[in-house]
Amino acid sequence: TDDAPTSGATDDGPTVPAFDELGLRPELVRALTALGYEEPTPIQAESIPPMLAGRDLLGQAATGTGKTAAFALPLLQRLHPGADADEPVALVLVPTRELAMQVSEAIHRYGREMGARVLPIFGGQPIGRQLSALRRGVDVVVATPGRAIDHINRGTLPLGSVEVVVLDEADEMLDMGFAEDIEAILTETPPTRQTVLFSASMPARINAIAKR
Ligand code: AMP
Numbered sequence: 001t002d003d004a005p006t007s008g009a010t011d012d013g014p015t016v017p018a019f020d021e022l023g024l025r026p027e028l029v030r031a032l033t034a035l036g037y038e039e040p041t042p043i044q045a046e047s048i049p050p051m052l053a054g055r056d057l058l059g060q061a062a063t064g065t066g067k068t069a070a071f072a073l074p075l076l077q078r079l080h081p082g083a084d085a086d087e088p089v090a091l092v093l094v095p096t097r098e099l100a101m102q103v104s105e106a107i108h109r110y111g112r113e114m115g116a117r118v119l120p121i122f123g124g125q126p127i128g129r130q131l132s133a134l135r136r137g138v139d140v141v142v143a144t145p146g147r148a149i150d151h152i153n154r155g156t157l158p159l160g161s162v163e164v165v166v167l168d169e170a171d172e173m174l175d176m177g178f179a180e181d182i183e184a185i186l187t188e189t190p191p192t193r194q195t196v197l198f199s200a201s202m203p204a205r206i207n208a209i210a211k212r
Helices: 028-034 042-052 067-077 095-110 127-135 147-152 170-175 179-187 203-211
Strands: 057-060 088-093 118-121 141-143 166-167 194-199
Touching: 028 067, 028 095, 042 057, 042 067, 057 067, 057 166, 067 088, 067 095, 067 127, 067 166, 088 095, 088 147, 088 179, 088 194, 095 118, 095 141, 118 127, 118 147, 127 147, 141 147, 147 179, 170 179, 170 203, 194 203
Parallel strands: 057 194, 088 141, 088 166, 118 141, 166 194
Antiparallel strands: none
């Protein structure tokens, strides 16, 4: 795409592991090849292996570095395609509706061959459509915190099967006053979940939430 990030390596630079060497399943590697991604960006090379190993992760990366794929690919690797579990296995929280649409579109593209069902949930969109999609069953929910809380209060967003939570652009979410909502949402997810936080900056208040 026009805004493809520059990779950390050049032809004579340090060797970057290929996507398949990072341990991603073949369906995902094929999707990346089809999209023309030749090699992982630095944030992808650093984030994917520990995320695949199930570790919690704190990533500092700005937009344009490939951070979406850095968390989306390991998250998709966890899905159990074909299993008829209908509750989301992954929850991604983002600050704005634009980002919710963009991130859910990206996850959909990477996970198409796996049959991943991805639902964006944000305010300003009729809740009815979100409700029927949730009833049909979804694997990944990409939500803004406010609308996620609405659904939790209505009892329409089951989070008891969530295995991984991603806080994307966490600094933005805190700036927008979502700290309490995020805490409340996390309480609804199993304590055994994997938690991943991405932020462009790491001010002290990010450290505080990351420690918790
Ligand atoms: P992001 O930082 O996640 O917003 O990604 C920025 C852009 O880089 C998006 O258009 C992605 O499709 C693209 N992109 C992400 N990873 C790669 C990669 N490894 N190779 C080429 N393009 C990529």
